[in-house]
Amino acid sequence: MSEFNELTQAVNTFIEDRDWKQFHKPKDCAISLTLEAAEVAELFQWKSDKQMEAMKQEGEAQDDLADELSDVLFWVLAMAHDFNIDIKPAFLRKLKKSAAKYPVEKVKGNNKKYTQYDD
Numbered sequence: 001m002s003e004f005n006e007l008t009q010a011v012n013t014f015i016e017d018r019d020w021k022q023f024h025k026p027k028d029c030a031i032s033l034t035l036e037a038a039e040v041a042e043l044f045q046w047k048s049d050k051q052m053e054a055m056k057q058e059g060e061a062q063d064d065l066a067d068e069l070s071d072v073l074f075w076v077l078a079m080a081h082d083f084n085i086d087i088k089p090a091f092l093r094k095l096k097k098s099a100a101k102y103p104v105e106k107v108k109g110n111n112k113k114y115t116q117y118d119d
């Protein structure tokens with residue numbers, strides 16, 4: 001187990017203390033993860049570039065974003081635990097795949113999708 005174990009344990013304790021495991025079907029956990037990600041997006045909805053930049057300096061905006069990112073992480077950790085996924089090595093493995101898909105020499109300073117590269 002990785003150092004995410006402490007966070008995963010905290011998530012599990014939170015769930016078990018409330019006897020909510022019975023409600024945590026994979027579909028519902030995935031929906032919850034998606035909804036929490038939408039709450040992150042909602043914080044930026046209709047904001048101008050200037051307003052979003054200002055949010056980086058506003059304590060309340062930072063707290064709101066921290067809360068919603070934490071809600072996303074909660075479901076990531078809960079689902080990873082339920083599916084016996086050690087999230088740290090899984091994350092690093094996926095990052096390596098992404099690095100292979102987006103090699104620095106091809107994509108640096110370029111935001112095209114990997115299917116749109118000029119070879």
Ligand SMILES: [Mg+2]
Binds near residue numbers: 071
């Ligand atoms: Mg939330």
